[in-house]
Amino acid sequence: MAKILIVEDDNHIHSLLLEILTQEGYEVQGAYSGTEALLYINQNDYDLVLLDLMLPGKSGMEVLTEMHEKKAIPTIVLTAIDNKESTIELLRAGASDYLTKPFNTGELLVRIEVQLRQQEASYAKSTLVFKNVLLDLHQFEGFIGDHPLSLSKREFAILKCLMENPKRVYTKNNLYQQVWGDEFYGDENTINVHISKIRSKIAKLDPNNEYIQTVWGIGFKMVE
């Protein structure tokens, strides 16, 4: 069963979360501060992190950033309604999803399930299709209609990532983590260049369709 790390300083909420998730069958570990959380994260492998934004010592935002410099663990952020950190910044820093306190328990569980499944799902799928583009994940080959679409490894990985959740907006950090793994944090522009190449390769074979959409100031997603 999935291993979840809860990072929450409020005693009441902490034990509530602990109880709910344990009951649900998850293997749960609790941390009461940012530094404690980072310690655990470095030592163990979690499938998901549940992170309160308001923490003593290191803020949740800092934890999020530091954490994602090392490991790409799906993270659901809990925010109070009047928090100054905007949603956009959160997602930029690597959050996968967020919930506003006070939150509905059922909704939390659904969100957790979705995050956990997201990972599995990408494992088991053999092909991805979006408009005229098809990626065969077994053979690492792309097609547009019947014509082969020759993509390099990185290009393939980026497009695959976007096509796995065609509606989701991926920030550049998201893509880095998914495609490069944690080993490298280079220039943001690297991704821009790859995206540009993917677009032009696709456009050569299918000039009348738009595929990758820029979401200004945020990232990229597939066009609806």
Add this chain to the structure above:
Amino acid sequence: MAKILIVEDDNHIHSLLLEILTQEGYEVQGAYSGTEALLYINQNDYDLVLLDLMLPGKSGMEVLTEMHEKKAIPTIVLTAIDNKESTIELLRAGASDYLTKPFNTGELLVRIEVQLRQQEASYAKSTLVFKNVLLDLHQFEGFIGDHPLSLSKREFAILKCLMENPKRVYTKNNLYQQVWGDEFYGDENTINVHISKIRSKIAKLDPNNEYIQTVWGIGFKMVE
């Protein structure tokens, strides 16, 4: 529990599948030919179809096509040869996934699970709705009816803020704090400009409704 239709003419594989899936707890129905399969599909509602490509009478491909003209049921195709050309056609014809025979039982079960979950997972969305305007907070998208409402980052944040508490009047300072964070106190007019742009973008798609109301000397709120 999910209802699955198996379409396979080979007696040996047929009973094997039947056994595995029944044991797994699925409600299973078996068909030995394409025509038989179509009959069942018309009469019952299945959550998933497991379809062999090589069938007597109607081919699997034909079944797939005919079937998807009526109902969109997730379909995993079993193919004997790893024929790439037909794979692509398969997915085009509506297959959700494919497996090459001989297949690993565990893998089959995972694929089935993934397909079944895919359907549930789609509702994990958090959105704000006000009259005809809908904001998808996770995907940073706005809609008016079915038409996309393209908003910039700031515009989106402002409208989101107002729509979160449609009855509350937000002063310009309120909005600054929510949208910009406290780091910046610029001209009050900046907000007026943004509001103006939001209004005109909305009005272009829905001219007959008022959305943002001015509360004189105080700020803004959504129109009742």
Add this chain to the structure above:
DNA sequence: ACGGAAATTAAGGCTTTTTTAAGACTTTTT
């Protein structure tokens, strides 16, 4: 009708993205 508040418009400046090209690096071929 007046003064203050809000709306609108246009323009400049700023940030982000796109594109291009070149060099470094990898992999494949000979």
Add this chain to the structure above:
DNA sequence: AAAAAGTCTTAAAAAAGCCTTAATTTCCGT
């Protein structure tokens, strides 16, 4: 082992998009 082909990253300039400012007009309440 060297050459060739292909790929990735960096850098820099061009383009596009967005935000703010400023100036003007319109609106509201008294």
